[in-house]
Amino acid sequence: MTEVARGAAADLDVATDLVGQPVLDRLVALLDLEQIDENIYRGVSPAHSPVRVFGGQVAGQALVAAGRTVPSERKVHSLHAYFIRGGDPSVPIVYEVDRIRDGRSFTTRRVVGVQHGKAIFALSASFQIREPGIEHQETMPEVPAPETLPTFAERIAGYPGLGGSREMPRPIDIRYVNDPPWVTRGSEDPSARNQVWMRADGTLPDDDLLQVCVLTYASDMTLLDSPLARHNVYWELDNVVGASLDHALWFHRPFRADEWFLYDTASPSASGARALATGRFFAADGTQIATVVQEGLLRVPQDR
Numbered sequence: 001m002t003e004v005a006r007g008a009a010a011d012l013d014v015a016t017d018l019v020g021q022p023v024l025d026r027l028v029a030l031l032d033l034e035q036i037d038e039n040i041y042r043g044v045s046p047a048h049s050p051v052r053v054f055g056g057q058v059a060g061q062a063l064v065a066a067g068r069t070v071p072s073e074r075k076v077h078s079l080h081a082y083f084i085r086g087g088d089p090s091v092p093i094v095y096e097v098d099r100i101r102d103g104r105s106f107t108t109r110r111v112v113g114v115q116h117g118k119a120i121f122a123l124s125a126s127f128q129i130r131e132p133g134i135e136h137q138e139t140m141p142e143v144p145a146p147e148t149l150p151t152f153a154e155r156i157a158g159y160p161g162l163g164g165s166r167e168m169p170r171p172i173d174i175r176y177v178n179d180p181p182w183v184t185r186g187s188e189d190p191s192a193r194n195q196v197w198m199r200a201d202g203t204l205p206d207d208d209l210l211q212v213c214v215l216t217y218a219s220d221m222t223l224l225d226s227p228l229a230r231h232n233v234y235w236e237l238d239n240v241v242g243a244s245l246d247h248a249l250w251f252h253r254p255f256r257a258d259e260w261f262l263y264d265t266a267s268p269s270a271s272g273a274r275a276l277a278t279g280r281f282f283a284a285d286g287t288q289i290a291t292v293v294q295e296g297l298l299r300v301p302q303d304r
Contacts (some may be wrong), residue, residue, distance in 0.1 A: 018169050019153075021202035024258075027171035028204070030057060031064050031213050039097040041065040045089035046169070053087030053120075055244040056220030058113055060213040062123040065095035066109035067209040074107050074127040075254075076212055081123040081247045088115050105129050137252070137288040138280065146197035146260045146284075149175040156182070161237045172218045173201040177262075181229040182237055194225040194265045200258040214257035215290060219279065220244055224296045227267035227275035233300055241299040245274065248293045255281075255289040273299050 026046065033041040043061040045053050059081055067076060087093060093113045100108040106128050113121035152174045156162045159182055177195035184191065198218050204210060224242060233240055255261065265279040275298045281290040 019173070019201050023169045024171045024200050024202035024204070026169070027200075027214070027217065028210070031060055031210065031217075033061060033064050033068070033095065035068070036094075039069060039099065041068065041095045041097070042092045043095065044092050045087070050089070050168075051086075052243070053089050053093070054220065055083055055247070056217040058083070058087055058093065058121045059123065059220065059247060060217040061093065062095055062111040062113055062121060063125060063213050063216055064209065065097050066111050066123065066125045067127075067213070069097050069099060069109060070107050070127045072208070074129055075208060076125055076251060077128050078250045079123055079125040079216070079248065081121065083121055083244045083246065085115075085118060085120040086243065087113070087120050091115055093120070100124075105131065140262060140282040140286040140288070141195065141264055143177045143195055143197075143262060146175045146199075149177065149197065151175065155180055159237075171201055172214075172221060173199050174222065181225050181232075182234040184229055185232050185234060185237065187232060191229050192226075192266060194222060194229055196222050196263050197260050198263050199260045202258065204256070204258040208254070211255060211257045212251055215251075215255070215261075215281065216249060218257070218263075219249060219281075219290075219292045220247065220294075222263065223265055223277045223279055223292065223294050224267075224275065224298065226265045226277050227270050227296075227298060230267060230270075231300060239301050241297070243297045245295045245297055250291045251289070252291070253287055253289050255283055255287070260284045261289060270298065273297060 033043045036042050063079060093115055096112050096114060098110040100110050106126055109125050111123045112119050152170060155176055162182060175197040178191050200214050204214060228234055262282040263279055265277055267275055267277045269276045275296050277294050277296065279292040280288060283289050
Protein backbone atom coordinates (compact mmCIF):
# COMPACT_ATOMS: atom_id res chain seq x y z
CA MET A 1 0.00 0.00 0.00
CA THR A 2 1.11 3.58 -0.57
CA GLU A 3 1.82 5.83 2.41
CA VAL A 4 -1.35 7.85 1.73
CA ALA A 5 -3.40 4.69 1.45
CA ARG A 6 -1.85 3.17 4.58
CA GLY A 7 -2.66 6.27 6.60
CA ALA A 8 -6.19 6.37 5.27
CA ALA A 9 -6.73 2.68 5.91
CA ALA A 10 -5.64 3.10 9.54
CA ASP A 11 -8.48 5.60 9.91
CA LEU A 12 -11.16 3.40 8.39
CA ASP A 13 -12.73 2.30 11.67
CA VAL A 14 -12.73 5.63 13.46
CA ALA A 15 -13.47 8.16 10.70
CA THR A 16 -16.38 10.51 11.28
CA ASP A 17 -15.97 12.66 8.14
CA LEU A 18 -18.80 12.23 5.64
CA VAL A 19 -17.46 14.21 2.67
CA GLY A 20 -14.25 15.70 1.30
CA GLN A 21 -10.64 14.66 0.86
CA PRO A 22 -10.40 12.42 3.98
CA VAL A 23 -13.28 10.29 2.73
CA LEU A 24 -11.84 10.15 -0.78
CA ASP A 25 -8.44 9.10 0.64
CA ARG A 26 -10.17 6.20 2.37
CA LEU A 27 -11.68 5.12 -0.97
CA VAL A 28 -8.20 5.25 -2.50
CA ALA A 29 -7.03 3.06 0.40
CA LEU A 30 -9.79 0.53 -0.29
CA LEU A 31 -8.71 0.36 -3.93
CA ASP A 32 -5.02 -0.06 -3.06
CA LEU A 33 -5.16 -3.86 -2.73
CA GLU A 34 -2.67 -5.99 -0.85
CA GLN A 35 -0.85 -8.52 -3.03
CA ILE A 36 -0.62 -11.81 -1.15
CA ASP A 37 0.78 -13.98 -3.97
CA GLU A 38 1.26 -13.88 -7.72
CA ASN A 39 -2.13 -13.06 -9.29
CA ILE A 40 -3.82 -13.01 -5.87
CA TYR A 41 -4.89 -9.81 -4.09
CA ARG A 42 -6.85 -8.97 -0.97
CA GLY A 43 -9.21 -6.07 -0.32
CA VAL A 44 -11.21 -4.91 2.68
CA SER A 45 -14.46 -3.03 3.22
CA PRO A 46 -15.01 0.11 5.31
CA ALA A 47 -16.36 -0.29 8.82
CA HIS A 48 -19.45 1.75 7.91
CA SER A 49 -20.57 -0.74 5.21
CA PRO A 50 -24.23 -1.75 5.03
CA VAL A 51 -25.31 -5.38 5.36
CA ARG A 52 -23.78 -6.24 1.97
CA VAL A 53 -20.59 -4.94 0.39
CA PHE A 54 -21.35 -2.08 -2.03
CA GLY A 55 -21.25 -3.44 -5.58
CA GLY A 56 -19.21 -0.54 -6.92
CA GLN A 57 -16.50 -1.30 -4.37
CA VAL A 58 -16.20 -4.94 -5.45
CA ALA A 59 -16.13 -3.99 -9.14
CA GLY A 60 -13.54 -1.29 -8.53
CA GLN A 61 -11.30 -3.57 -6.46
CA ALA A 62 -11.55 -6.39 -9.01
CA LEU A 63 -10.55 -3.99 -11.78
CA VAL A 64 -7.56 -2.89 -9.70
CA ALA A 65 -6.52 -6.54 -9.35
CA ALA A 66 -6.82 -7.08 -13.10
CA GLY A 67 -4.96 -3.86 -13.91
CA ARG A 68 -2.06 -4.73 -11.60
CA THR A 69 -1.19 -7.63 -13.94
CA VAL A 70 -1.26 -5.56 -17.16
CA PRO A 71 1.46 -3.25 -18.56
CA SER A 72 0.65 0.40 -17.84
CA GLU A 73 0.59 1.35 -21.53
CA ARG A 74 -2.46 -0.88 -22.02
CA LYS A 75 -5.62 0.85 -20.86
CA VAL A 76 -8.87 -0.83 -19.86
CA HIS A 77 -11.60 -0.30 -22.44
CA SER A 78 -14.33 -2.61 -21.16
CA LEU A 79 -15.44 -4.78 -18.27
CA HIS A 80 -18.27 -7.24 -17.80
CA ALA A 81 -19.18 -8.46 -14.33
CA TYR A 82 -21.64 -10.62 -12.43
CA PHE A 83 -22.57 -10.19 -8.78
CA ILE A 84 -22.95 -13.79 -7.64
CA ARG A 85 -23.45 -13.54 -3.87
CA GLY A 86 -23.82 -10.68 -1.44
CA GLY A 87 -20.43 -9.72 -0.03
CA ASP A 88 -19.74 -9.88 3.71
CA PRO A 89 -18.20 -6.52 4.75
CA SER A 90 -16.74 -8.00 7.95
CA VAL A 91 -14.12 -10.15 6.19
CA PRO A 92 -11.60 -9.44 3.38
CA ILE A 93 -12.31 -10.32 -0.25
CA VAL A 94 -9.65 -12.34 -2.07
CA TYR A 95 -9.32 -11.53 -5.77
CA GLU A 96 -7.86 -14.26 -7.99
CA VAL A 97 -6.66 -13.08 -11.40
CA ASP A 98 -6.55 -15.37 -14.43
CA ARG A 99 -4.26 -14.07 -17.19
CA ILE A 100 -6.44 -15.21 -20.08
CA ARG A 101 -4.51 -13.67 -22.98
CA ASP A 102 -1.73 -11.22 -23.81
CA GLY A 103 -1.98 -10.31 -27.48
CA ARG A 104 -0.17 -7.75 -29.61
CA SER A 105 -2.87 -5.10 -29.06
CA PHE A 106 -5.26 -6.49 -26.45
CA THR A 107 -4.91 -8.08 -23.03
CA THR A 108 -7.72 -10.03 -21.35
CA ARG A 109 -8.06 -10.77 -17.66
CA ARG A 110 -10.63 -12.65 -15.61
CA VAL A 111 -11.02 -11.97 -11.87
CA VAL A 112 -13.02 -13.89 -9.27
CA GLY A 113 -13.73 -12.39 -5.85
CA VAL A 114 -13.89 -15.02 -3.10
CA GLN A 115 -15.20 -14.99 0.48
CA HIS A 116 -15.73 -17.94 2.82
CA GLY A 117 -14.41 -20.24 0.09
CA LYS A 118 -17.12 -19.23 -2.42
CA ALA A 119 -17.17 -16.91 -5.42
CA ILE A 120 -19.14 -13.73 -4.78
CA PHE A 121 -18.15 -11.80 -7.92
CA ALA A 122 -16.73 -12.47 -11.39
CA LEU A 123 -15.26 -9.92 -13.79
CA SER A 124 -13.76 -10.01 -17.26
CA ALA A 125 -11.80 -6.97 -18.42
CA SER A 126 -10.09 -6.11 -21.68
CA PHE A 127 -7.14 -3.74 -22.08
CA GLN A 128 -5.80 -2.19 -25.28
CA ILE A 129 -2.82 -0.17 -26.45
CA ARG A 130 -3.64 3.35 -27.68
CA GLU A 131 -4.54 3.24 -31.37
CA PRO A 132 -5.83 5.85 -33.86
CA GLY A 133 -9.21 5.24 -35.51
CA ILE A 134 -12.60 6.65 -36.47
CA GLU A 135 -14.22 9.05 -34.01
CA HIS A 136 -17.82 9.96 -33.20
CA GLN A 137 -20.01 10.28 -30.11
CA GLU A 138 -23.47 11.23 -28.88
CA THR A 139 -24.26 14.80 -27.90
CA MET A 140 -24.24 15.64 -24.21
CA PRO A 141 -27.66 16.75 -22.88
CA GLU A 142 -28.05 20.41 -22.00
CA VAL A 143 -28.11 20.61 -18.20
CA PRO A 144 -27.33 23.22 -15.52
CA ALA A 145 -23.75 23.50 -14.29
CA PRO A 146 -23.01 21.33 -11.22
CA GLU A 147 -21.98 24.32 -9.09
CA THR A 148 -25.53 25.72 -9.41
CA LEU A 149 -27.16 22.57 -8.02
CA PRO A 150 -27.77 21.56 -4.38
CA THR A 151 -25.51 19.00 -2.72
CA PHE A 152 -26.71 15.52 -1.86
CA ALA A 153 -26.98 16.50 1.82
CA GLU A 154 -29.15 19.47 0.87
CA ARG A 155 -31.35 17.26 -1.31
CA ILE A 156 -32.13 14.76 1.46
CA ALA A 157 -32.67 17.39 4.16
CA GLY A 158 -36.25 17.13 5.38
CA TYR A 159 -36.57 13.43 4.57
CA PRO A 160 -36.11 11.63 7.93
CA GLY A 161 -36.76 8.26 6.30
CA LEU A 162 -33.41 8.55 4.52
CA GLY A 163 -31.35 8.51 7.69
CA GLY A 164 -29.18 5.64 6.46
CA SER A 165 -28.23 7.52 3.31
CA ARG A 166 -27.56 10.69 5.30
CA GLU A 167 -25.09 8.99 7.65
CA MET A 168 -22.97 7.19 5.03
CA PRO A 169 -19.59 8.71 4.11
CA ARG A 170 -19.63 9.77 0.47
CA PRO A 171 -16.35 9.94 -1.45
CA ILE A 172 -18.33 10.89 -4.59
CA ASP A 173 -19.91 14.35 -4.77
CA ILE A 174 -23.35 13.88 -6.37
CA ARG A 175 -25.56 16.72 -7.65
CA TYR A 176 -28.99 15.76 -9.01
CA VAL A 177 -29.98 17.66 -12.15
CA ASN A 178 -33.63 16.57 -12.03
CA ASP A 179 -35.58 15.89 -8.85
CA PRO A 180 -34.41 12.60 -7.28
CA PRO A 181 -36.84 9.67 -6.85
CA TRP A 182 -37.53 10.37 -3.17
CA VAL A 183 -38.80 13.82 -4.16
CA THR A 184 -40.89 12.71 -7.15
CA ARG A 185 -42.68 9.86 -5.32
CA GLY A 186 -46.36 10.20 -6.08
CA SER A 187 -45.79 12.27 -9.20
CA GLU A 188 -48.32 11.84 -12.00
CA ASP A 189 -45.56 12.20 -14.59
CA PRO A 190 -42.40 10.47 -13.29
CA SER A 191 -39.23 11.16 -15.22
CA ALA A 192 -37.99 8.52 -17.64
CA ARG A 193 -34.38 9.69 -17.13
CA ASN A 194 -32.17 10.40 -14.18
CA GLN A 195 -29.29 12.85 -14.47
CA VAL A 196 -26.62 13.63 -11.91
CA TRP A 197 -23.29 15.39 -11.93
CA MET A 198 -20.56 13.43 -10.15
CA ARG A 199 -16.91 13.77 -9.23
CA ALA A 200 -14.52 12.33 -6.67
CA ASP A 201 -14.83 14.65 -3.67
CA GLY A 202 -11.19 15.74 -3.56
CA THR A 203 -8.01 15.25 -5.59
CA LEU A 204 -6.93 11.85 -6.89
CA PRO A 205 -3.35 10.74 -7.62
CA ASP A 206 -2.22 10.88 -11.27
CA ASP A 207 -2.90 7.22 -11.95
CA ASP A 208 -4.92 6.25 -15.05
CA LEU A 209 -6.03 2.91 -13.60
CA LEU A 210 -7.22 4.59 -10.42
CA GLN A 211 -9.30 7.09 -12.42
CA VAL A 212 -11.25 4.33 -14.18
CA CYS A 213 -11.60 2.32 -10.95
CA VAL A 214 -13.13 5.33 -9.17
CA LEU A 215 -15.56 5.85 -12.05
CA THR A 216 -16.38 2.13 -11.90
CA TYR A 217 -17.12 2.58 -8.19
CA ALA A 218 -19.35 5.59 -8.93
CA SER A 219 -21.15 3.87 -11.81
CA ASP A 220 -23.07 1.64 -9.36
CA MET A 221 -24.48 4.75 -7.63
CA THR A 222 -27.86 6.22 -8.73
CA LEU A 223 -28.06 3.86 -11.73
CA LEU A 224 -31.18 2.08 -10.44
CA ASP A 225 -32.78 5.44 -9.62
CA SER A 226 -34.18 5.40 -13.16
CA PRO A 227 -36.49 2.37 -12.79
CA LEU A 228 -37.41 3.41 -9.24
CA ALA A 229 -38.42 6.87 -10.42
CA ARG A 230 -40.65 5.42 -13.14
CA HIS A 231 -42.60 3.53 -10.48
CA ASN A 232 -42.68 6.26 -7.81
CA VAL A 233 -40.75 4.29 -5.18
CA TYR A 234 -37.45 4.64 -3.36
CA TRP A 235 -35.27 2.28 -1.33
CA GLU A 236 -35.68 3.20 2.33
CA LEU A 237 -39.06 4.89 1.93
CA ASP A 238 -40.87 1.93 0.33
CA ASN A 239 -38.96 -1.11 1.61
CA VAL A 240 -37.63 -1.85 -1.86
CA VAL A 241 -35.31 -4.87 -2.00
CA GLY A 242 -32.66 -4.61 -4.67
CA ALA A 243 -29.19 -5.60 -5.75
CA SER A 244 -26.94 -5.35 -8.79
CA LEU A 245 -27.00 -8.56 -10.84
CA ASP A 246 -24.60 -7.77 -13.65
CA HIS A 247 -22.67 -4.72 -14.78
CA ALA A 248 -20.91 -3.74 -17.98
CA LEU A 249 -18.77 -0.67 -18.65
CA TRP A 250 -17.08 0.62 -21.78
CA PHE A 251 -14.44 3.34 -21.44
CA HIS A 252 -14.24 5.49 -24.57
CA ARG A 253 -11.77 8.30 -23.85
CA PRO A 254 -9.35 9.43 -21.12
CA PHE A 255 -10.77 11.41 -18.19
CA ARG A 256 -10.19 12.40 -14.60
CA ALA A 257 -12.68 11.11 -12.04
CA ASP A 258 -11.97 14.09 -9.73
CA GLU A 259 -13.40 16.48 -12.33
CA TRP A 260 -17.14 16.85 -12.94
CA PHE A 261 -18.84 14.33 -15.21
CA LEU A 262 -22.52 13.97 -16.08
CA TYR A 263 -24.18 10.59 -15.50
CA ASP A 264 -27.27 10.37 -17.73
CA THR A 265 -29.31 7.19 -17.07
CA ALA A 266 -32.57 5.59 -18.17
CA SER A 267 -34.40 2.28 -17.75
CA PRO A 268 -35.73 0.83 -21.02
CA SER A 269 -37.36 -2.25 -19.47
CA ALA A 270 -38.32 -3.96 -16.21
CA SER A 271 -39.88 -7.41 -15.74
CA GLY A 272 -39.58 -10.54 -13.63
CA ALA A 273 -38.37 -8.53 -10.58
CA ARG A 274 -35.44 -7.30 -12.72
CA ALA A 275 -34.83 -3.84 -14.16
CA LEU A 276 -32.44 -2.88 -16.94
CA ALA A 277 -30.65 0.46 -16.64
CA THR A 278 -28.36 2.19 -19.10
CA GLY A 279 -26.10 5.18 -18.56
CA ARG A 280 -23.85 7.59 -20.44
CA PHE A 281 -20.96 9.51 -18.90
CA PHE A 282 -19.92 12.90 -20.26
CA ALA A 283 -17.06 15.11 -19.12
CA ALA A 284 -17.95 18.73 -18.41
CA ASP A 285 -16.68 19.77 -21.87
CA GLY A 286 -19.18 17.40 -23.54
CA THR A 287 -16.76 14.53 -24.26
CA GLN A 288 -18.44 11.14 -23.95
CA ILE A 289 -16.11 9.17 -21.68
CA ALA A 290 -17.97 5.94 -20.86
CA THR A 291 -21.17 3.90 -21.24
CA VAL A 292 -22.72 1.51 -18.72
CA VAL A 293 -25.45 -1.14 -18.73
CA GLN A 294 -26.71 -2.94 -15.63
CA GLU A 295 -29.49 -5.33 -14.76
CA GLY A 296 -30.62 -5.08 -11.16
CA LEU A 297 -32.88 -7.10 -8.91
CA LEU A 298 -35.82 -4.94 -7.77
CA ARG A 299 -38.53 -6.36 -5.54
CA VAL A 300 -41.17 -3.73 -4.83
CA PRO A 301 -43.90 -4.39 -2.22
CA GLN A 302 -47.23 -4.88 -4.01
CA ASP A 303 -49.39 -3.85 -1.05
CA ARG A 304 -48.28 -0.23 -0.85
